[in-house]
Amino acid sequence: MxxxxxxxxxxxxxxxxxxxxxxxxxxxxxxxxxxxxxxxxxxxxxxxxxxxxxxxxxxxxxEFGILQPPEYQIVKDLLEEKNKLVGYITGVSIFNKLGLTTQVSSTIQIGTNIERKPRKRGKYNIRFLRQKNTITKENVYMLQVLDAVRFIKRIPDADVNESCRRIISILREFSQEDRIAIAKYAFKYNPRTKALAGAILDHISETCITDQLYISINPATDFDLKISHEALPTKLKWRII
CATH class of the missing domain: 1.10.10 (Arc Repressor Mutant, subunit A)
Incomplete structure (x- = not known):
């Protein structure tokens, strides 16, 4: 042929x-x-x-022109290596899907275990966020939610209190087993993310699953997130102001 x-x-x-x-x-x-x-x-x-x-x-x-491929198609070769998952889509597009913003972005952000340089494909800029946890198909959604916790103040066109309430609503849908896993994954995030994740998990969990997370944070550190007591009643324990 x-x-x-x-x-x-x-x-x-x-x-x-x-x-x-x-x-x-x-x-x-x-x-x-x-x-x-x-x-x-x-x-x-x-x-x-x-x-x-x-x-x-x-x-x-x-009639409006040529549609761009889905984001997954654009970056799929950057998400797997030798049939092993090494990355996942995060950032604004995922925050949009989580109901945290209505904004869209020309930047695709990828959480990855591998150091990579930014690049451009078509109209999209591709940026990489270092993820210290091992990435698996089973934990991608949990890591995406933790990324939303991490960047809660940088979610475009969003109020931090409303974002907090939305994340609380999302985490309420998780099983207790998955919440325990999220507390474990939060260990490898920065202290502010640990504090906010811990406060949210304390607020929604019937039993305490955050003791180890709590003692891993410097007791002299406060976290200025501008989240109200009404949005997050457990914030003071975690020194969130």
Missing amino acids: KVSDLVANKINRLKNGYVFTYDEFDVPVGKVEALKKTLSRLVATGKIVRLSKGQFYKPEKT
């Missing part, structure tokens, strides 16, 4: 917004250049869009 036919068949089967690379085409080494030229021609005709060097996607076209 000619390379052009192989490429056409493959792309016709792809879903709109799916990001792919040269590696997805099973062609001999001697025909890689032909593959590159074929894809370049398809970019020129608008059949596919080049996201970044060596990355393309099949566009979904609307």
Whole structure:
């Protein structure tokens, strides 16, 4: 089969917004250049869009223009290495999904165990946040919620008290076992995150699960978060002001 036919068949089967690379085409080494030229021609005709060097996607076209791929598609190669999860999407897009803000952003933030430099793909800037906890499929959501706790004062277009109430509502939905896990993961965050996570967990948990978290914080430190007593009744114990 000619390379052009192989490429056409493959792309016709792809879903709109799916990001792919040269590696997805099973062609001999001697025909890689032909593959590159074929894809370049398809970019020129608008059949596919080049996201970044060596990355393309099949566009979904609307009356308002071409839709960008889903964020996961844009960064999926940065989230796994050798079938091991090494990153997860966090930041404004996740805070939006958690109901903490209505804002959207052209920056995709990734929590990762690996040091990486910022980069750009399409219209998106990609930034990396060092996550000290081991990342697993089971704990990604917990880490995303802890990231919201960490950046509660920096969530765009959001009131810190309303954000606190929303995070409390989210954590109420967790099982006690998962809350204990969150307290454990909070150990590897900064002291302010420990304090706010601990205060929230104290507020919603029937039994105390935060003793070790509490004693890990310097007793002389206060945390200026501007959260009211009405929003978080347990704040004084954790020296949140």
